[in-house]
Amino acid sequence: MADIEIIDNGIIIATLRGELDNHEANRIRSHISSSIFTGQVRAVIWNLEGLGFMDSAGIGLILGRMRDLAPLEGETLILNPSSTMEKIFNFSGLGPNIRHCTIDMAIREIGGVLHEQ
Amino acid sequence: MNNEMTLSFVAIEENEALARMAMTCFITPLDPTIEEISEFKTIVSEAVTNAILHGYECDGTSIVTVHALIEGNKISMTVSDEGAGIFDVEQAMEPMFTTRPFMERSGMGFTIMESFADNLSVESVIGNGTVVKFEKTFSPVTEVSRMR
Ligand SMILES: Nc1ncnc2c1ncn2[C@@H]1O[C@H](COP(=O)(O)OP(=O)(O)O)[C@@H](O)[C@H]1O
C-alpha cells in the first residue's frame, strides 16, 4: 500500500505499508511516477516506518523514481527503514540516502539544501 | 526439532506472498529473532520471484516448487523451476546484473540472497530450469533474542 502526498513546496511524501515485493512494486509504480511528473516536484521522501517487508523490488522502485527525478535535480530521502531493509539499501549504494528521523526533520533538511543553492 | 515440507504453486506474482507466508510459519517453532525472520523471508522472496518472473515469465501454469527441511535449528531449502534457465550463473550472481532492466529489476536479488543465507548455490541449465539451494541457521533462543 502506498499513500502519496504532495506538499506545497514540491516535496512528495510516499508512505509505504505492508509488504513491498515485485507484485506490489508493479501495482504502485505508475501512481508514484505520475505524481513526480505532475509538476514542480523537487524531492521524494520515502517514509518506510510502517513498511513490514521489502525485497530487491524496493530497490528497483526507488532507483527508478530517482531516474524520474534526475532531470528535475530532485532529492531522495529514505526514512526509518528496518535494519534488514537498511542492509539491502547499503548493498545497493543507497545508504547515504537513509535518515532515521521524523518527516518534519526530513522536510527541513530538503528545504535547507534547496535554500543554499 | 525435525520437520520437512514441500510447496508447489503456479507462476503468478501473487504467490510470492504465499511462499513468504508459508515459510515464515514453517520456521516459527524455531523461535527465530525478528531480524532472522526478515532476512529469511527476503531470501525466499528473491528466489521465488526469480523463478516466477525469470524462469517462467509469470505464465500462470508452470510450477515452482519449494522444499524445506528443518534439522535442529537449521533450515535447508531448495527453490526449483523447470523454466528458462540461466545462461551464465556466475555473471547472473554479480551485483546489479539483470537481464530485465526495463522492468526495473535492480539485479540485487542474488547479492541479497548470498548475504543473508549460508552456503547458497545455484544450478541451472538453459531450457531445463534452475535450482537455488541454501541453508540458514537460527540462533538458539536466549532471553535477549526473545525480547527483540
Ligand atoms: N530462476 C531463474 N530462471 C532464469 N533466470 C534467472 C533465474 N533467477 C535469476 N535469473 C537471471 O539472473 C539475473 C539476476 O537475478 P537477480 O540477482 O535476482 O536480479 P533481478 O531479478 O533483479 O534481475 C536475472 O536478471 C535473470 O536473468
Ligand SMILES: [Mg+2]
Ligand atoms: Mg531477482
